[in-house]
Amino acid sequence: MKVNVMSDILKANDLLAKDIETLLGKKGIVAWNIMGSPGAGKTAVLERSIPMLTETHGVAVIEGDLATANDAERIARTGVQSSQINTNGACHLDAAMVRTAMETIDLDTINLLFIENVGNLVCPAGFLLGEKGRIIVSSITEGDDKPEKYPSMFSTADLVLMNKMDLVSSTDFREEYFRKGVKKLRPEADIIAVSARDGSGLREFVDWITEHSRVSP
Ligand SMILES: Nc1nc2c(ncn2[C@@H]2O[C@H](COP(=O)(O)OP(=O)(O)OP(=O)(O)O)[C@@H](O)[C@H]2O)c(=O)[nH]1
Ligand SMILES: [Mg+2]
Numbered sequence: 001m002k003v004n005v006m007s008d009i010l011k012a013n014d015l016l017a018k019d020i021e022t023l024l025g026k027k028g029i030v031a032w033n034i035m036g037s038p039g040a041g042k043t044a045v046l047e048r049s050i051p052m053l054t055e056t057h058g059v060a061v062i063e064g065d066l067a068t069a070n071d072a073e074r075i076a077r078t079g080v081q082s083s084q085i086n087t088n089g090a091c092h093l094d095a096a097m098v099r100t101a102m103e104t105i106d107l108d109t110i111n112l113l114f115i116e117n118v119g120n121l122v123c124p125a126g127f128l129l130g131e132k133g134r135i136i137v138s139s140i141t142e143g144d145d146k147p148e149k150y151p152s153m154f155s156t157a158d159l160v161l162m163n164k165m166d167l168v169s170s171t172d173f174r175e176e177y178f179r180k181g182v183k184k185l186r187p188e189a190d191i192i193a194v195s196a197r198d199g200s201g202l203r204e205f206v207d208w209i210t211e212h213s214r215v216s217p
Helices: 005-026 042-053 070-076 095-102 165-170 175-185 202-212
Strands: 030-035 059-065 081-086 112-116 133-139 159-163 190-193
Touching (some): 005 030, 042 159, 042 202, 059 070, 059 095
Parallel strands (some): 030 112, 030 133, 059 081, 059 112, 159 190
C-alpha cells in the first residue's frame, strides 16, 4: 500500500495556513514570514525597524526558536506585543504553532504581524504559516553563494535583506554575485542591503513593508 505521510502533513498544514490567512485578512492584518540562518540578524533587524514601523502601524511579533524566550524578550523591550514559540527540537514553525501563538496576541490592535521562523535555511521553506509573503535575512558573513546552495528557501522569497553590511570590508562578499544568485531563482524578489548595527538600509526596508502591506479594500 502507498504511504504518503509527508504530503498529508503538508496538506493539513497548508489548509490551516489558509485559515490563518483568512482570519488575518478579515482583521486587516498582513503577516510576513521572516526566515534565515541562525544568527543572520532576523531579530536585530526587527528590533531596529519596529520603532519606525510603529509610527504608522500596529505591530506584533511571533518568535520561533528551539528553546529560550530570548528573542520574544528582546522584541518586548521595543514595546510591541511578542509571543514566543519553542519548537522543542523542530527546525521550523508550522501553522498549528502559529495559530496557538496568535491566541496570546490582541489582534484588534495590530495590522502587521511578523513571524520570525526558526534559524534554518532549509526546513522552514516547506511550511506556509498564513503569511502574505516571505522575507529572508541573509548576513553577508554567511557568504555570497547561499542563494544557489539553498534554492528551496531563496526561490520563495519576496524580499531578501543582505544584513551586516557594516562588516563588508572585512569579508570577500561579492554583492553582485549574491544578487544574481537570488534573481536567478526568484526574478521578482526585491533585495535591500541593510545593517541592523548602524541602521543603514532600514528606512528602505520599512518603506518596502509599508508599500507591500497595504490591504486592498
Ligand atoms: N555587525 C553586525 N552585527 C549584527 C547585525 N545584525 C545582527 N548582528 C549581530 O548578530 C548576532 C545575531 O543576531 P540575531 O538578531 O540574534 O540573529 P537571528 O537571526 O535573530 O538569530 P536566531 O534567532 O538565533 O536564528 C547578534 O550578536 C547581533 O548583534 C549587523 O547588521 N551588523
Ligand atoms: Mg532571532
